[in-house]
Amino acid sequence: MAANLPELRIVPLPDLPEVRPGHDLAALLMEAAGRAVGGGLADGDILVVTHKVVAKAEGCVVDLRTVQPSPFARVYAERWGKDARQVEVVLRESARIVRMDRGVMICETRHGFVCANAGVDRSNAGAEETVVTLPPDPDASARRLREALIGGSGRRLAVVISDTFGRPWREGLTNVAIGCSGLRPLRDERGQVDAQGYRLEVSVLAVADELASAAELAMGKLGGVPAALIRGYEYEDGEGSARELVRAPEKDIFR
């Protein structure tokens, strides 16, 4: 079983221009891949792209100077030293607040993701007084990007769109998948048998999240590199959805 396992390569794709609405992100990524690896994209490659560059290409940016905060946003912002306009955008992006404590807003987004500030982020937003929101349908964004990449390269590819989330109980953020196309985000090993004949019970691995985390390591600091190429990971083909990574509320003992 263990013989001839391939090694993985994780190649950063730096030097993309500042992405603006309407930019052809697929073309920019193909050019970057051509610079980064000899021969450019190859069959089986996975492109991991931070949501921020996707969101900016799709125009998911809000100029805070246009935002009128609600009274609730004002009170909360004042209490915790936040920008009331940014709090207002967070509330608009939220379907539900999971926790609102000690100046931290853990929100459930319209997609079902549970994360700080509903994914609204001010860093690397591309302009001052501006925040970036999550794309409305990150799976659809991944699908469109994948189709454009396949159309341009003729290769069999998968796309993962990543964001940086915190988690309970553990310090530090990790990158996770919020959209994917062309691969199954979960690798299900249940029912398989280990070397001692013990049937594995709960082994469903969130490989799309692990791919997002692996890519983060290659992207380096400060969000300056918005994409990485992963080569050598033998993923399960399929039109998976990153929504599969969201635990259904009725199954979630921590919601």
Next chain:
Amino acid sequence: MAANLPELRIVPLPDLPEVRPGHDLAALLMEAAGRAVGGGLADGDILVVTHKVVAKAEGCVVDLRTVQPSPFARVYAERWGKDARQVEVVLRESARIVRMDRGVMICETRHGFVCANAGVDRSNAGAEETVVTLPPDPDASARRLREALIGGSGRRLAVVISDTFGRPWREGLTNVAIGCSGLRPLRDERGQVDAQGYRLEVSVLAVADELASAAELAMGKLGGVPAALIRGYEYEDGEGSARELVRAPEKDIFR
């Protein structure tokens, strides 16, 4: 900033023998690295090793036939169709139960890790009727392993010991770091400034967890490959502890 970023290689280290108490794990890993990469270990390499192989080398295995379950373990096991002896081991490994619901035990271990079943695992335990427990001090395990690897290879190395944890809100497991030596597990970007001059607020990345997740992708299915070598990641040197990845209970709004 983005220029000349190195690419990462993640190389599986297969074909280790079944590890038993007293086995020289460092020697086995060096041999495996010698087979997997030309020239063997190099300066800057990170060895990610699953806790299970470390635990087995340290004798952290329990023969369930020697375990007398408590009445509490019996009642719980009967209700949820579990092995009462295994439930008993989980309770002995726990400092506290965080949630006990729907047949799932989310435990706080003596180390402070919050995970299912206090890290007690029956799969790939090396023998029937046997479970593997977490090493008593995974940082110390990592330190000893790193010292032996440096002694044997003369290279500057880091070691991460990984386990497979679930998480609230998201489906699927990912590998995280439960022990480390030779690198800082958190990469702190706070106070740095992005391309628009915006000061990053909460960017502390849990790179040791991301390294563990990246390694899992190369280890493949069913736990047959217990280690991987990561080359090209420019980590911050330091005698970090994986306990830094544990959020202090007083800071944790989900504890």
